[in-house]
Amino acid sequence: xxxxxxxxxxxxxxxxxxxxxxxxxxxxxxxxxxxxxxxxxxxxxxxxxxxxxxxxxxxxxxxxxxxxxxxxxxxxxxxxxxxxxxxxxxxxxxxxxxxxxxxxxxxxxxxxxxxxxxxxxxxxxxxxxxxxxxxxxxxxxxxxxxxxxxxxxxxxxxxxxxxxxxxxxxxxxxxxxxxxxxxxxxxxxxxxxxxxxxxxxxxxxxxxxxxxxxxxxxxxxxxxxxxxxxxxxxxxxxxxxxxxxxxxxxxxxxxxxxxxxxxxxxxxxxxxxxxxxxxxxxxxxxxxxxxxxxxxxxxxxxxxxxxxxxxxxxxxxxxxxxxxxxxxxxxxxxxxxxxxxxxxxxxxxxxxxxxxxxxxxxxxxxxxxxxxxxxxxxxxxxxxxxxxxxxxxxxxxxxxxxxxxxxxxxxxxxxxxxxxxxxxxxxxxxxxxxxxxxxxxxxxxxxxxxxxxxxxxxxxxxxxxxxxxxxxxxxxxxxxxxxxxxxxxxxxxxxxxxxxxxxxxxxxxxxxxxxxxxxxxxxxxxxxxxxxxxxxxxxxxxxxxxxxxxxxxxxxxxxxxxxxxxxxxxxxxxxxxxxxxxxxxxxxxxxxxxxxxxxxxxxxxxxxxxxxxxxxxxxxxxxxxxxxxxxxxxxxxxxxxxxxxxxxxxxxxxxxxxxxxxxxxxxxxxxxxxxxxxxxxxxxxxxxxxxxxxxxxxxxxxxxxxxxxxxxxxxxxxxxxxxxxxxxxxxxxxxxxxxxxxxxxxxxxxxxxxxxxxxxxxxxxxxxxxxxxxxxxxxxxxxxxxxxxxxxxxxxxxxxxxxxxxxxxxxxxxxxxxxxxxxxxxxxxxxxxxxxxxxxxxxxxxxxxxxxxxxxxxxxxxxxxxxxxxxxxxxxxxxxxxxxxxxxxxxxxxxxxxxxxxxxxxxxxxxxxxxxxx
Numbered sequence: 001x002x003x004x005x006x007x008x009x010x011x012x013x014x015x016x017x018x019x020x021x022x023x024x025x026x027x028x029x030x031x032x033x034x035x036x037x038x039x040x041x042x043x044x045x046x047x048x049x050x051x052x053x054x055x056x057x058x059x060x061x062x063x064x065x066x067x068x069x070x071x072x073x074x075x076x077x078x079x080x081x082x083x084x085x086x087x088x089x090x091x092x093x094x095x096x097x098x099x100x101x102x103x104x105x106x107x108x109x110x111x112x113x114x115x116x117x118x119x120x121x122x123x124x125x126x127x128x129x130x131x132x133x134x135x136x137x138x139x140x141x142x143x144x145x146x147x148x149x150x151x152x153x154x155x156x157x158x159x160x161x162x163x164x165x166x167x168x169x170x171x172x173x174x175x176x177x178x179x180x181x182x183x184x185x186x187x188x189x190x191x192x193x194x195x196x197x198x199x200x201x202x203x204x205x206x207x208x209x210x211x212x213x214x215x216x217x218x219x220x221x222x223x224x225x226x227x228x229x230x231x232x233x234x235x236x237x238x239x240x241x242x243x244x245x246x247x248x249x250x251x252x253x254x255x256x257x258x259x260x261x262x263x264x265x266x267x268x269x270x271x272x273x274x275x276x277x278x279x280x281x282x283x284x285x286x287x288x289x290x291x292x293x294x295x296x297x298x299x300x301x302x303x304x305x306x307x308x309x310x311x312x313x314x315x316x317x318x319x320x321x322x323x324x325x326x327x328x329x330x331x332x333x334x335x336x337x338x339x340x341x342x343x344x345x346x347x348x349x350x351x352x353x354x355x356x357x358x359x360x361x362x363x364x365x366x367x368x369x370x371x372x373x374x375x376x377x378x379x380x381x382x383x384x385x386x387x388x389x390x391x392x393x394x395x396x397x398x399x400x401x402x403x404x405x406x407x408x409x410x411x412x413x414x415x416x417x418x419x420x421x422x423x424x425x426x427x428x429x430x431x432x433x434x435x436x437x438x439x440x441x442x443x444x445x446x447x448x449x450x451x452x453x454x455x456x457x458x459x460x461x462x463x464x465x466x467x468x469x470x471x472x473x474x475x476x477x478x479x480x481x482x483x484x485x486x487x488x489x490x491x492x493x494x495x496x497x498x499x500x501x502x503x504x505x506x507x508x509x510x511x512x513x514x515x516x517x518x519x520x521x522x523x524x525x526x527x528x529x530x531x532x533x534x535x536x537x538x539x540x541x542x543x544x545x546x547x548x549x550x551x552x553x554x555x556x557x558x559x560x561x562x563x564x565x566x567x568x569x570x571x572x573x574x575x576x577x578x579x580x581x582x583x584x585x586x587x588x589x590x591x592x593x594x595x596x597x598x599x600x601x602x603x604x605x606x607x608x609x610x611x612x613x614x615x616x617x618x619x620x621x622x623x624x625x626x627x628x629x630x631x632x633x634x635x636x637x638x639x640x641x642x643x644x645x646x647x648x649x650x651x652x653x654x655x656x657x658x659x660x661x662x663x664x665x666x667x668x669x670x671x672x673x674x675x676x677x678x679x680x681x682x683x684x685x686x687x688x689x690x691x692x693x694x695x696x697x698x699x700x701x702x703x704x705x706x707x708x709x710x711x712x713x714x715x716x717x718x719x720x721x722x723x724x725x726x727x728x729x730x731x732x733x734x735x736x737x738x739x740x741x742x743x744x745x746x747x748x749x750x751x752x753x754x755x756x757x758x759x760x761x762x763x764x765x766x767x768x769x770x771x772x773x774x775x776x777x778x779x780x781x782x783x784x785x786x787x788x789x790x791x792x793x794x795x796x797x798x799x800x801x802x803x804x805x806x807x808x809x810x811x812x813x814x815x816x817x818x819x820x821x822x823x824x825x826x827x828x829x830x831x832x833x834x835x836x837x838x839x840x841x842x843x844x845x846x847x848x849x850x851x852x853x854x855x856x857x858x859x860x861x862x863x864x865x866x867x868x869x870x871x872x873x874x875x876x877x878x879x880x881x882x883x884x885x886x887x888x889x890x891x892x893x894x895x896x897x898x899x900x901x902x903x904x905x906x907x908x909x910x911x912x913x914x915x916x917x918x
Contacts, residue, residue, distance in 0.1 A: 087113045108139060115146070124150045141171035145180055152183060152190075161187035178207040182229060186236075194240050198253050201233050205262050208233075234269035241270050250286070251293045264290060264299040271306065280314040291330065301331050301349045308352065324356050332357060333394040344398055353395045358406065361388030365409055368416065379417045386413035386422070404430070408439040411446065420450050428477075432484070441488050444481040448494050451477055455501070471505050474498075483517065492521050499534050508538035529558060533566070540573055545580065548573040571597055571604040578613070591617040608638050612647075619650055624657040645676060665691035669704065682712045686722065693725065702729045709745070716757050720749050724764055740775075743768035766813040770821070773806035777825055781832060785840030792840075793861075796833070803829050820876060820888035824895075827872030831895060834866035870899055 090110040107126060114123035127143045148163030164184035168177055185200035208226045241249055250266045267290040274283035287303040287310075294300065304327050311320035331337045331345075332353050338345070345353065365388075368381035389410035396403060407430055414423035424447055430437065431444035451474040458466045475498055481488075482495040495517065502511040511534060518531055536551030552570035555563075574597040581590035594614050598607060611634050618627035631647050631654065638644070648671060655664035668688030675681045689704030709722040723745045730739035750758075750765030780799040786792045804826055811822035837858050846854055876892045 120150055141167050141174045141176055145176050148183060152187060157187045157190040178204060181207060194246050195248060198237060198240055199257060201237050202257055204233050205230060206260060209262055234265055237266055238270040238273040242273060251289045259295050263294065280310050284310050297337055304331055305348055305352055328356055333391045350399060354392065357388060357392035357395050361385055361392050364388050365413060382413045383417035386410055386417055386419060389413060404437045411443060415446060420454060424450055441485045444485055445490060447477050448481050474501060492523055492527060495521060496527060496531060499531060503534050503537060508542045511538050540569060545573045545576040567601055568605050571601050571606045575606060575610060587617050587620055608641060612643055615647060624654045628654045661691060661695060686718055698729060716754055720761055720764060723749060743771055762813050766810060766815050766818045769810045770818060773810050776803035776806040780829060785836050787841050787843050789840060800829055800833060816884055817886060820884060820886055823872060823876035824888040824892050827869045827876060830865045830872060831869035834862040834869060837862040
């Protein structure tokens, strides 16, 4: 028959020998087991004292022990005699001197029987003997461990520690290592070696979690096989850490030991230990130390949440509020914790963050509003609120959540704290984002307000340096608001503000491009008028003057909204068109545009400028008759205009071309009196004098010539002309005194005449000198020699000297006509002196002899004069040889013929005749 398989033996380690075994009642074994025992007993009786007999007895002892062990496991009671029988069997086997196989195993089974019986001392002794005899025994680690347990129960902690250490050292791969380490830690604990105990307990945790492949977040999640060991280890470690006289806490311990993935369990266990004892602040401190010192981020946020919970549980209101802020800073948006984590926060983390962020953002906003109502500085508090709402919304975004109310409050906070650019972004998102909401139009108008503020700031700094980029942004956002929210009460106002801004910044074409938008709005009459006025101005500033003129005329037709500036802008548009036409030499069209302007707007502020241009264009087109009335009207209207002088000068051309001589002369006289330019006055004075003279207005001419002669010594020629004209006028008026006054001026002028004018001036001066010489000759000739001769002769000689000097001056001009005359008259003066001496009155009382002597005396006086006269006549006669034969040479020959008839009383051939044959 087939042998029944024996029951599997358990090792010592599989027995719970920590306390004495109880006697249990043995239940009936299976027949097969009894059969086996009976069979081995029979073999043992029958077998001789051989090796087989020993093996049979050994097998019987083993079966007996297995039956006892099974009964114990099944809770059956057994008597000590039963264990003693088995022990005796093993002892008998061991007593055999030789031939026993597996002696080490028999010792092992004996030790097990002692353990089952509860005789721990005997068991310990047997194990010691086994290990001593068989150090390489298969279950030596188990035996060492049991020795350690025995010693530990005996409170021999030092020896127990050594045995546990041997298990760990000699059998590192044994399944008992973890328990040995655990007991080693307990041994250190019992020996008050807390630091070593902590290190060993930590290794227990490490081994337990590694062997089970645990990644649990708490003890409850650990598999049941290791749960008790881990929980108890954590518990005793917490007790150690809590000792006041022990200088290590979990942080110090793990900084020395090295941080482990399970380190958090110690902190958690210690905190729970404190919480059980209601040591709330100590528990909080434990959580915080882990947060502050643990190198890995795992579990930190859980501990922070645990802190919040403890603060609430303990009702530490102030501390809770403070830590809430700390929590936000350490685990909220922008924190190192979130930045280092690519994963989304847990629900608990997320919910706590959002709750706290909103709580403090709302609180800051409320405080800021309160400050504002109290008229206290509020910007910083709004900035704080903005920061809070921003963080809150960023937190929501981590899980794609939104809060439109808070988004609007963020925008409001940014606005109130003057963070314009951020506020703009936020308001724009609300107003024009894809999510419809109740704040859209308000947010859009807030954008308008911010840009208005930015514009005012830019203008306040320097209105000339508003950046084009800012203007573009303003225009874009304002128009976006106006066109998106047309029903808003401020939409049309914003539209017009946009147009005004474009106009102020000179972006006229851009403004005109937006003109079609006006049709989309219900503008009031005034608003429409203002908008169209900007359009007209834009056309004007773009030099599109034709369109500007049309636009201004349409505005001018509005009787209720007419602005006085419109008429002037219309005038300016027409003026610019005229200027453009003139610039392309279309003078007639330019003139027509100006005249049309003055016809349409006769009272325009630009009339003075325009009318002047009309006069100038008429002159350039040589329309002098038409120009006359425009010029006269201009002079009458604008007597102080700077161009009056030019127009007065231009009137000369009018009178010349219209042949109005009298007006021409008067105009010259006017210019001579009033023109600012001295040279113009000088020329005008001379011309007026000439014109008056030509027209026979001699007295006016005389006055003008006299003024010129006295006031304008240069140019020399014109001054001399005036003097000559004056001498002629006075000569014709038979005013001898005035006539000779100006003749003398002519002679004096010759003396200072420039070289270029010397010859011509000499002729005029010679002519004037001739008059004075003839006057002197006449006075000399009519001076009679009377008795007493001495007196009259002296007078005669004096006049003779004067005449001679005058003719000498005349001769000095070197002019042929006047030289021959001077020579003749000088000779004639001497000749007359001789004749008049001889013909002079004789004294009446002289007798004949005395008279004869008197006659001889007269002759003696006369002959030298006659001789001098003959010599001078002859010298003048010599001019014939130079081809000169004029009246005075002829008169000279006549006088010589009388004085020397023998030589000169014959027919002379005139020098101009010739008898040569050609």
